[in-house]
Amino acid sequence: MKTILLFFIAIAISLSNDFEELYFGTDETLDIMTWNIENFPKNGSITTNYVTEIIQYLNIDVLAIQEVNSITSFNSIINQLDKYEGYLESSWFAGLAYIYNKETVEINAIYEIYTTSEYWSAFPRSPMIMDMNYMNENYIIINNHYKCCGDGQFNSNDTGDEETRRYIANNLLKQYIEDNFSDHKVILLGDLNDDIAESINNNVFQMFLNDSQNYFFTDLEIAQGSSTGWSFPNWPSHLDHILITNELFANDFYVEVIRIDDFMDGGFSEYDQSISDHRPVALKIYPAIVMQGDVNADGEIDIIDIVSIVNLILDENSAFNQLADVNGDGLINVVDIIDLLNFILN
Numbered sequence: 001m002k003t004i005l006l007f008f009i010a011i012a013i014s015l016s017n018d019f020e021e022l023y024f025g026t027d028e029t030l031d032i033m034t035w036n037i038e039n040f041p042k043n044g045s046i047t048t049n050y051v052t053e054i055i056q057y058l059n060i061d062v063l064a065i066q067e068v069n070s071i072t073s074f075n076s077i078i079n080q081l082d083k084y085e086g087y088l089e090s091s092w093f094a095g096l097a098y099i100y101n102k103e104t105v106e107i108n109a110i111y112e113i114y115t116t117s118e119y120w121s122a123f124p125r126s127p128m129i130m131d132m133n134y135m136n137e138n139y140i141i142i143n144n145h146y147k148c149c150g151d152g153q154f155n156s157n158d159t160g161d162e163e164t165r166r167y168i169a170n171n172l173l174k175q176y177i178e179d180n181f182s183d184h185k186v187i188l189l190g191d192l193n194d195d196i197a198e199s200i201n202n203n204v205f206q207m208f209l210n211d212s213q214n215y216f217f218t219d220l221e222i223a224q225g226s227s228t229g230w231s232f233p234n235w236p237s238h239l240d241h242i243l244i245t246n247e248l249f250a251n252d253f254y255v256e257v258i259r260i261d262d263f264m265d266g267g268f269s270e271y272d273q274s275i276s277d278h279r280p281v282a283l284k285i286y287p288a289i290v291m292q293g294d295v296n297a298d299g300e301i302d303i304i305d306i307v308s309i310v311n312l313i314l315d316e317n318s319a320f321n322q323l324a325d326v327n328g329d330g331l332i333n334v335v336d337i338i339d340l341l342n343f344i345l346n
Contacts, residue, residue: 018263025059030134035280036066036191041073043274052080061101064143066191067094096128106133122169144190154202167204186245197223218242218255231279240281250299252286293340295324
C-alpha cells in the first residue's frame, strides 16, 4: 500500500509544473510551430499528459510534429483537445504529423511527396504538405525531418554523406516549391538536422540563403545568437528551422524557440527525460498591412506599381484590382496613375 501511495505521489510531483504560464498564440495572428517530440511518447502517459497540457496553453494554430512512434498515444492527445484535430500518415520510422486548430484552420489537403524509393536517401521520412486556409488566405506548410548526424563537412562527391543527403533534400524541396507553389505563401519547417548559420562551404542550406529575394529563414538570428536560445541543447546546436517564401515578406512576424524546460521544476533534465531532447520553434505571422496603390503587394509604392496600373488599363480582360483604384472611385484609369505619381513624388 505504501509503495502504491509513493508511486502516485511521485506522479503528482512530476506533473507539478508551471505550464499555465506558457503562452504564444493570439487570435489576431497565424501561429505555427515545429516540434520534434522525440520517439513520442518518450515516457509513456507522463509524456502524453505533458504534451496535451502544453498544446492547450500555447494556443497554436498549426503544429508540425516529428517523431511520433505511437498512433494510440497521438490519438489520445487529440481526444483530449476539444478544438484540435490531428493527422498522422503512419508511425513508421518516427512519423510526421500535424495537429491543427479546427476553429481557425480550414484544411484543403494533406499529403506526402517524394515517397518513392529513389528519394529515400534524401528523405528518410517523406515531406508532408498541408494545404490550408487561415482567415481566407491560403498557406502551404511543408513538414520535414531530415537525415541526422554527420561530421559537419559537406562532401558533394559522396551521395551517402549525411550532409550531402540533406543538401539534396533542400534542392529537391526548393525545386518542388518553384514548380508547384511559385506564387503561394509557403512555410517549410521541421527538424532539418543542420545549422543554417554554418560557413558557406559546409552549409547545406546555401541555395536558400543565396536566393534571399525569394526565401528567408525566420530563425536565422536565433541560429547566429547565443546557444541558450537554440533548439537542441544536448549537443548545443540549432537544428529546427522555419523558412518562408517571399509571398510572406510583407507580413511582420515573430519567431521564438520556446523553452518549455524553463516552466518545469526539473529544468531541461526533466524536459529531456519526460518530453523531448528538442525544444519547439514557433512562428507568429501578423496580417499584412495593405497599402492602397501597392498594386503588386510588395510592401512598397513605387514606379513598378504605376507600370502595373498602366498594364491593367491596357489589358481589357484583366480582373479589377482594388489596390489599383487609388482614388477609390470604382474605376482604374489615368486619374489613378496621376494620383499615385503625385504620392510618389511628394
